[in-house]
Amino acid sequence: MAADQTGDKALDNKMNVLQSTQTIIQDALDKLGYSDEVYELMKEPIRMMTVRIPVRMDDGSIKIFTGFRAQHNDAVGPTKGGVRFHPNVTETEVKALSIWMSLKCGIVDLPYGGGKGGIICEPRDMSFRELERLSRGYVRAISQIVGPTKDIPAPDVFTNSQIMAWMMDEYSRIDEFNSPGFITGKPLVLGGSHGRESATAKGVTICIREAAKKRGIKLEGARVVVQGFGNAGSFLAKFMHDAGAKIIGISDAYGGLHDPEGLDIDYLLDRRDSFGTVTKLFDDTISNKELLELDCDILVPAAIENQITDENADKIKASIVVEAANGPTTLEATKILTERGILLVPDVLASAGGVTVSYFEWVQNNQGFYWTEEEVEERLEKVMVRSFNNIYDTATNRNVNMRLAAYMVGVRKMAEASRFRGWI
Numbered sequence: 049m050a051a052d053q054t055g056d057k058a059l060d061n062k063m064n065v066l067q068s069t070q071t072i073i074q075d076a077l078d079k080l081g082y083s084d085e086v087y088e089l090m091k092e093p094i095r096m097m098t099v100r101i102p103v104r105m106d107d108g109s110i111k112i113f114t115g116f117r118a119q120h121n122d123a124v125g126p127t128k129g130g131v132r133f134h135p136n137v138t139e140t141e142v143k144a145l146s147i148w149m150s151l152k153c154g155i156v157d158l159p160y161g162g163g164k165g166g167i168i169c170e171p172r173d174m175s176f177r178e179l180e181r182l183s184r185g186y187v188r189a190i191s192q193i194v195g196p197t198k199d200i201p202a203p204d205v206f207t208n209s210q211i212m213a214w215m216m217d218e219y220s221r222i223d224e225f226n227s228p229g230f231i232t233g234k235p236l237v238l239g240g241s242h243g244r245e246s247a248t249a250k251g252v253t254i255c256i257r258e259a260a261k262k263r264g265i266k267l268e269g270a271r272v273v274v275q276g277f278g279n280a281g282s283f284l285a286k287f288m289h290d291a292g293a294k295i296i297g298i299s300d301a302y303g304g305l306h307d308p309e310g311l312d313i314d315y316l317l318d319r320r321d322s323f324g325t326v327t328k329l330f331d332d333t334i335s336n337k338e339l340l341e342l343d344c345d346i347l348v349p350a351a352i353e354n355q356i357t358d359e360n361a362d363k364i365k366a367s368i369v370v371e372a373a374n375g376p377t378t379l380e381a382t383k384i385l386t387e388r389g390i391l392l393v394p395d396v397l398a399s400a401g402g403v404t405v406s407y408f409e410w411v412q413n414n415q416g417f418y419w420t421e422e423e424v425e426e427r428l429e430k431v432m433v434r435s436f437n438n439i440y441d442t443a444t445n446r447n448v449n450m451r452l453a454a455y456m457v458g459v460r461k462m463a464e465a466s467r468f469r470g471w472i
């Protein structure tokens with residue numbers, strides 16, 4: 049799991065993340081010529097539910113957990129987004145994440161708005177059965193506002209296909225109907241989709257390839273640094289390695305590894321644990337700060353938020369930065385990187401492969417007709433290439449950076465749908 053910061057710093061970061069998202073949405077709407085009312089509608093979720101979930105623990109005691117479900121905007125279609133299990137989950141964070149989901153859905157042109165959920169808990173200290181009771185309790189608590197045509201959850205930090213299976217089963221019992229389309233990221237035998245697990249990294253890989261073309265960089269032999277070696281970072285390192293790039297640096301929460309000749313990615317994948325930790329096995333490590341400043345062609349932050357800030361943006365040596373993580377670059381740092389001519393591919397575009405394949409899963413569930421891995425990959429490729437070029441061209445034509453261009457594309461369909469519905 050990615051975000052392991054604690055205390056005031058983590059809270060500040062979450063507040064900053066919501067505020068910067070709102071600032072860019074306002075800029076995007078201004079550029080598109082929308083009125084202030086549109087911003088008033090978009091700056092917060094239209095629906096936010098807080099629930100209290102009693103769970104019988106294995107020792108017989110009852111613990112009450114707090115959970116959230118945010119639905120940002122459902123003008124385009126049902127809302128969609130993951131559920132996070134983490135001790136640092138806050139209402140502010142869930143709100144910001146639901147807005148990002150709306151933007152991602154707009155950017156890759158899915159018939160969805162954004163949603164997000166979270167439960168304040170420490171899943172690493174809970175048993176399998178306690179996690180099952182918590183997952184089922186959450187679904188019972190939010191059942192009135194979710195459903196295959198209302199709001200479709202998915203996995204996020206510390207939730208997985210087993211948790212999706214319990215949630216789908218609980219919803220199916222409440223609904224008295226088998227409802228695979230209620231949730232995505234399910235196991236294959238319960239209507240999951242091929243290619244879902246590696247979809248985010250696949251989408252990031254496609255964005256890197258397209259960005260490299262724009263900058264005249266050949267992937268064969270390109271020097272790549274990846275911060276974070278979890279779901280997103282490790283699959284990405286493998287895909288880039290297979291594409292002939294040289295992965296000269298990787299890191300996890302405990303430090304980084306650097307080899308200018310290229311690291312042995314298959315070996316590292318073999319040795320990493322389920323939390324994306326591998327550097328503890330080595331003595332000769334560098335810090336995450338040093339890792340970000342390594343001389344390379346392509347830098348991919350794939351760990352946590354606020355990693356490239358006004359303190360290190362002028363030391364970044366990469367020509368291309370592709371954000372696999374959510375919110376790794378601050379607003380000030382985005383400005384500095386842009387002024388320095390570094391091509392920054394923003395999170396809301398680069399990491400949209402996950403929700404795209406979630407959408408494919410939902411479509412397959414609705415049709416009751418399932419696709420092969422090749423079909424999923426072919427469709428994902430088309431969506432990501434089209435979306436990358438749309439944002440790149442918007443940035444060029446409007447003379448703005450790719451982040452602002454992505455927000456402009458991301459909010460437009462939502463604003464138009466809200467207008468046609470007569471909301472604004």
Ligand SMILES: NC(=O)c1ccc[n+]([C@@H]2O[C@H](COP(=O)([O-])OP(=O)(O)OC[C@H]3O[C@@H](n4cnc5c(N)ncnc54)[C@H](O)[C@@H]3O)[C@@H](O)[C@H]2O)c1
Pocket residue numbers: 049050051052248275276277278279280281299300301302323324325336350351352353372373374375399402
């Ligand atoms: N997995 C997805 O499908 C997906 C989709 C969209 C966005 N993202 C974003 O990508 C990022 C990574 O997600 P993930 O699913 O790979 O998470 P993960 O938990 O599987 O892996 C996170 C990695 O980051 C490392 N890390 C944690 N704290 C760190 C720190 N302070 N410095 C450096 N490394 C640190 C961890 O050790 C681990 O290697 C997150 O921002 C997430 O929101 C993931």
